[in-house]
Amino acid sequence: MSHPSTLQLVRQQSIDHQLIYMIFHRLVNEGDVAQALDEPKTTLDHFFKLGISYCFSLREDDLSSVINLTPPPYHLALLQNMFCAALVLGNASVLKVVLNIDRVGLPHRPLPLAGPHIYPLEFAVHKGHLQATQTLLDHGVDPNRDKIPFLLHSIGTWHPIKQQDSAATVGIMRLLINNGVELDPGFAAGRMYHCDKSELLLLVDQCLDKSFKTFFQQGGLPTFLARNDWDDSFSTALESILDRAFSDGIDQQYVWNSVLSQSLSWAVLRSHTSAVCILLTRQVQPDVRCLVSAVQSQNLGIFEDFLNHGLDPNARVPPHQNGNFHEGLHQDLSGTALSESIKDPSRGAFRILKAQGFIPKLVQQPAGFAPSLIAACEVGDSLLVEELLALQICLRRQANIQNALLAAIRGNHHDITRKLLSAGIKPTTSSIILAIQNRQLAVVMQLIRYLDLREVPLAKAFADQVIILEALRWGDQTVIQYVLRAGHPVNIYGTILTRKLEDWSIPPKLRPIRFKSWIVTPLSTAILKGNPTAVEALLARGADYCPVSHTSNGHDLTPLAAGAVRNNLPLLKELLRIGADPFDNCALFVSAVLEREDVITLLVSAFRTRYPDGARDFGSDALFHIIRHGNIRLLLLLARDADLTGRIALNQEFNLDTLPPLVYQARPLPRPRLVYPDSYPPPPSRPALSALNEFTSPLGEVIRFHSASGSTDEVLDLILPLVTDINAVIHGILNHGSMTCLLYAIALDSLKTVRKLFQNGANITLPAEWGIPRTPLQAAAQVGSMDIVKYLLGKGVCSNEPPAPQAGATALQLAAIAGNVGITTILLDAGAEINAKPAPFDGRTAFEGAAEHGRIEMMLFLVHHGADLLANGNEQYRRAVEFAEDNLQYAAKELADELFSKAMANRETSFIDPGTNGWTGFAMTDFESFFPHAEGA
Incomplete structure (x- = not known):
C-alpha cells in the first residue's frame, strides 16, 4: 500500500492539474481575458486572476512548453491572450516568453485591452509598468507611431503610480525619450511643478536639449522656481537655463523679460535666496508683482531694494501678469x-x-x-x-x-x-447674510434699511445661503420680522447641504436620495426649526404650503415633509385641512426613513380621500426604502396604495455588487434646478422620471430581495396579490433595455423567483419588443443560467424565438457569443436553428458572434454541428472575419479562414472533427516538471 503522504501528493497534483487546465482553457477560449483581469467583476474573475498569477510564476521553460504543446487552432489564441494577460499584470518575464515565440507581430498590433485599438506599448505606459515597457521597446516597438499620441502624458494614468514608486515614472519617461519620443512643451512645463526631483531634473535636461521654448512660451521657468522644495542643487539647472537664453538670444524678447520677472517674483515669494541672487545678478528687472511678493514673503530688504527701482506700491498687477501658468500654482x-x-x-x-x-x-x-x-x-x-x-x-x-x-x-x-x-x-445680500450668520442683530437691522429685499434676485434661489433662510436658521424673531417686513419673497427656494443638516435639526440618517442637498422653502425651514410664530407669519404672507408636491421624490423638503421630520401631527393635520396635497412623496419618504408610522397613516388616509382611484408614482420612493430595510409593519401600511412599479432612479446608494455582469452599475439621475417665482404654477407630475433609462422600482426591489440566497417568500407573497400587471417594466439599465419582473429575476439568476413568478401569471414567452431587448429564454442564455434555460424549455418555450430588431439575438446566438457550450448543446437538442439569421440591425449569427468574441472552442463546435459558412455567397464567413478583425480577435479570424478553406475543400462534410482539433487538454506528463516529486515515493 502506498504511504499516506504519497496519496495526498497524488491527490493534490490532480487538483493542481485541473486548476491549471481551467486557467489555460479560459485563456484559449475567451477573447476578453484582459478586461476580466484588469477589472474583475465576479468571483470567477477573481479566481481566474489568482490562477493566472500562479501559472505565470512557473519557470519560463515550462511556459514555453505549454505554448509549444498547444495544438492549432488554439495556439495563436493562447499566445495572444497570454500576451494580453502579461501586459495587464505587468509581467515582463512572461512577455519575453511570448515574444520569443511570437511570429505574428503581437507587440505591433492593437489588442483587445482597455478599449478599441489600444497598442501594447500604450497600455503598458498607461499602467505604469516599467519592466513591461522596457521589454516591448527591446523587441523593436516604435513609440512614435501615429496611433500612440501624447505617450509621455499617459504614464501611470490608468493606475496612478504610488509616490514611493515614482522611480517607475522617471524610468518609463527616460526609456521613451531615449527611444525618440518628443517632449511636448506644455506637458513638460506642467509636470515641473508636481513631479519629484529626479523627474524634474530629467525634464529640465531634455527641455534644454530639445525644447527650450518650454521655459518661456509655456512658463516652465516660473513653474520651476515656484516649487516649495527648492534647494541649492537646483541652482546649476537655473544657471544653465539662463546661460542658454542669454547666449542664444530669444526672438520674443518682451515675452522672455516678462517670464524672467515672473520667475523672480516666485523666487522671492518662496524665499529661494540663491535663485533670487542669480536672477538679480543677471540683471532681471523686478515688476509690481515682484514688489507684492516681497511684501507677502516679509522680506524687507528685497522690498526696499525693489521700491528703489521706482515701482509703485499702489499699482495693481496687470491682468496679463495676474494669471498662473498651471493648475495648483496660485498666488x-x-x-x-x-x-x-x-x-x-x-x-x-x-x-x-x-x-x-x-x-x-x-x-x-x-x-x-x-x-x-x-x-x-x-x-x-x-x-x-x-x-x-x-x-x-x-x-x-x-x-x-x-x-x-x-x-x-x-x-x-x-x-x-x-x-x-x-x-x-x-450693502448687498451677501453682507446681510454674513451679518445674520455672525449674529449681529444691530448690524442686520441697519443693513436692511439700506436694501429693498423685494429686489432679491431669483438667481439666488437654490443657493445654500438665502437671507430669509439664514434668518430662520438663527431663529431671532426680530430679524425674521425685519426681513419679512422688508418684502423678502416667501416662496423662494434654497438648499440645505447635507454637511449642514445639524443646523436644521435634521437627523443625519435622513439624506436626499439622489443629491447632496435638500431643496427647501421658507415655510419648510420654519417648520424644521420648530418656530410656530414664523410659520404663522409666513402663511399670513402667502407662503405656499403645497409646493411642487407631486415631483417631491426625496429631494424637495416640502412643508409636509418638514412636519414629518418634526413628527408634528397637529401641524400636519392643519396643513392638510387648509389644502396641502397628500400626494407628497418627500413627506412619505421622510416618514419611511424615520419610521413615522402615524404620519404615514395620516398621509395615506388623506391620499385615499383625495385620490380615490390612486395615482401613478405615489409613495414609490418610500416603499422602496421600506422594502430595502425590511420593515414589514410599514410595508403593510403603504403597499396597498403606493405605486409598486413607480420608477426609482438608480444611484450610488443602490447596491449592485451582488448582481451578475448583465446588470451594470447605474449613474445618478441629473435633475435641472428650476426656480419658481410666486406667480408660477408648479410643473406637471414627475416629468423627468417618466423617461428614466436607469431605474428600478419597489417591485424590482422585492424581486432582488427574493432572488438573494437564503431569502424567504414572505415579502413577495405579500406584494404579488397587489400587482396589477405582473408583466410591466420594473427595472431598466442604460443601453441594456427594460426588464419585467421575470427578466429581472433571470438577470439575477434566480430559478426559484422565476418559478414563483410563472406560477403567478408571468409571461414566459413575452416577445422582445417595445424597449425590451430579450425574451426570457434569450435573457437566460445571455447570463448563462443553464437551470433557467432548462426550466423555460420544459415549460414549452420555443428555442427559436425571434430576436429584437435592434441588437437582438436568438437564445442560441447569445449562448454562442458567451462561449457557453453547455447551453448551446441544450438549445440545439431543443431544436434551435444553428444558422438563424441575425437581427436586422447590429445582429450576429451564432458563428459570427463566437468569432467576434474570440470563442475558439465555440467556433469549432458550431461548425461541427452544422454552421454553414458557404451559404448565401459565403456571407456568414465574410461577416465573421470582419467582426473578428474589428474586435482584434486575430486567432478567431485565422480559425475562420481555416474552417472556410476546409469547408470549401469538402462541401459534403463541412465540419471539422473535434477529435483531432478539439480542446482536450494537455497530457498529464506535460505537467510533471511543474510539481516537486515526493521523496521516497
Whole structure:
C-alpha cells in the first residue's frame, strides 16, 4: 500500500492539474481575458486572476512548453491572450516568453485591452509598468507611431503610480525619450511643478536639449522656481537655463523679460535666496508683482531694494501678469503692495510706505484704493479706514468696494461698518447674510434699511445661503420680522447641504436620495426649526404650503415633509385641512426613513380621500426604502396604495455588487434646478422620471430581495396579490433595455423567483419588443443560467424565438457569443436553428458572434454541428472575419479562414472533427516538471 503522504501528493497534483487546465482553457477560449483581469467583476474573475498569477510564476521553460504543446487552432489564441494577460499584470518575464515565440507581430498590433485599438506599448505606459515597457521597446516597438499620441502624458494614468514608486515614472519617461519620443512643451512645463526631483531634473535636461521654448512660451521657468522644495542643487539647472537664453538670444524678447520677472517674483515669494541672487545678478528687472511678493514673503530688504527701482506700491498687477501658468500654482494678486502691507502683521513694509507718503498718493492711483480699504477693514484699523475715506476718491466708481463692508462684518468691526455705510457704500445680500450668520442683530437691522429685499434676485434661489433662510436658521424673531417686513419673497427656494443638516435639526440618517442637498422653502425651514410664530407669519404672507408636491421624490423638503421630520401631527393635520396635497412623496419618504408610522397613516388616509382611484408614482420612493430595510409593519401600511412599479432612479446608494455582469452599475439621475417665482404654477407630475433609462422600482426591489440566497417568500407573497400587471417594466439599465419582473429575476439568476413568478401569471414567452431587448429564454442564455434555460424549455418555450430588431439575438446566438457550450448543446437538442439569421440591425449569427468574441472552442463546435459558412455567397464567413478583425480577435479570424478553406475543400462534410482539433487538454506528463516529486515515493 502506498504511504499516506504519497496519496495526498497524488491527490493534490490532480487538483493542481485541473486548476491549471481551467486557467489555460479560459485563456484559449475567451477573447476578453484582459478586461476580466484588469477589472474583475465576479468571483470567477477573481479566481481566474489568482490562477493566472500562479501559472505565470512557473519557470519560463515550462511556459514555453505549454505554448509549444498547444495544438492549432488554439495556439495563436493562447499566445495572444497570454500576451494580453502579461501586459495587464505587468509581467515582463512572461512577455519575453511570448515574444520569443511570437511570429505574428503581437507587440505591433492593437489588442483587445482597455478599449478599441489600444497598442501594447500604450497600455503598458498607461499602467505604469516599467519592466513591461522596457521589454516591448527591446523587441523593436516604435513609440512614435501615429496611433500612440501624447505617450509621455499617459504614464501611470490608468493606475496612478504610488509616490514611493515614482522611480517607475522617471524610468518609463527616460526609456521613451531615449527611444525618440518628443517632449511636448506644455506637458513638460506642467509636470515641473508636481513631479519629484529626479523627474524634474530629467525634464529640465531634455527641455534644454530639445525644447527650450518650454521655459518661456509655456512658463516652465516660473513653474520651476515656484516649487516649495527648492534647494541649492537646483541652482546649476537655473544657471544653465539662463546661460542658454542669454547666449542664444530669444526672438520674443518682451515675452522672455516678462517670464524672467515672473520667475523672480516666485523666487522671492518662496524665499529661494540663491535663485533670487542669480536672477538679480543677471540683471532681471523686478515688476509690481515682484514688489507684492516681497511684501507677502516679509522680506524687507528685497522690498526696499525693489521700491528703489521706482515701482509703485499702489499699482495693481496687470491682468496679463495676474494669471498662473498651471493648475495648483496660485498666488493671490488681487491687491497691491500697499494693501498686502496693511494685512501683514509685522507692518514693517506698511511703515515704510506710510513714511514715504504713499497713502495720500492713492488719489493719483485710485485703482489701488479699494484693495487698501478692504485690507484696512479686514484688520480692523479704524483710523486708517477714516484716513482712506477722507481721500477725495469717488467710491461708486470703485470696483468690488462692497467687499470692504463684508470684511468689516466678518471681523465684527461694528464701528467700521457704520463708517462705511455713512460714506455711502451700499450693502448687498451677501453682507446681510454674513451679518445674520455672525449674529449681529444691530448690524442686520441697519443693513436692511439700506436694501429693498423685494429686489432679491431669483438667481439666488437654490443657493445654500438665502437671507430669509439664514434668518430662520438663527431663529431671532426680530430679524425674521425685519426681513419679512422688508418684502423678502416667501416662496423662494434654497438648499440645505447635507454637511449642514445639524443646523436644521435634521437627523443625519435622513439624506436626499439622489443629491447632496435638500431643496427647501421658507415655510419648510420654519417648520424644521420648530418656530410656530414664523410659520404663522409666513402663511399670513402667502407662503405656499403645497409646493411642487407631486415631483417631491426625496429631494424637495416640502412643508409636509418638514412636519414629518418634526413628527408634528397637529401641524400636519392643519396643513392638510387648509389644502396641502397628500400626494407628497418627500413627506412619505421622510416618514419611511424615520419610521413615522402615524404620519404615514395620516398621509395615506388623506391620499385615499383625495385620490380615490390612486395615482401613478405615489409613495414609490418610500416603499422602496421600506422594502430595502425590511420593515414589514410599514410595508403593510403603504403597499396597498403606493405605486409598486413607480420608477426609482438608480444611484450610488443602490447596491449592485451582488448582481451578475448583465446588470451594470447605474449613474445618478441629473435633475435641472428650476426656480419658481410666486406667480408660477408648479410643473406637471414627475416629468423627468417618466423617461428614466436607469431605474428600478419597489417591485424590482422585492424581486432582488427574493432572488438573494437564503431569502424567504414572505415579502413577495405579500406584494404579488397587489400587482396589477405582473408583466410591466420594473427595472431598466442604460443601453441594456427594460426588464419585467421575470427578466429581472433571470438577470439575477434566480430559478426559484422565476418559478414563483410563472406560477403567478408571468409571461414566459413575452416577445422582445417595445424597449425590451430579450425574451426570457434569450435573457437566460445571455447570463448563462443553464437551470433557467432548462426550466423555460420544459415549460414549452420555443428555442427559436425571434430576436429584437435592434441588437437582438436568438437564445442560441447569445449562448454562442458567451462561449457557453453547455447551453448551446441544450438549445440545439431543443431544436434551435444553428444558422438563424441575425437581427436586422447590429445582429450576429451564432458563428459570427463566437468569432467576434474570440470563442475558439465555440467556433469549432458550431461548425461541427452544422454552421454553414458557404451559404448565401459565403456571407456568414465574410461577416465573421470582419467582426473578428474589428474586435482584434486575430486567432478567431485565422480559425475562420481555416474552417472556410476546409469547408470549401469538402462541401459534403463541412465540419471539422473535434477529435483531432478539439480542446482536450494537455497530457498529464506535460505537467510533471511543474510539481516537486515526493521523496521516497
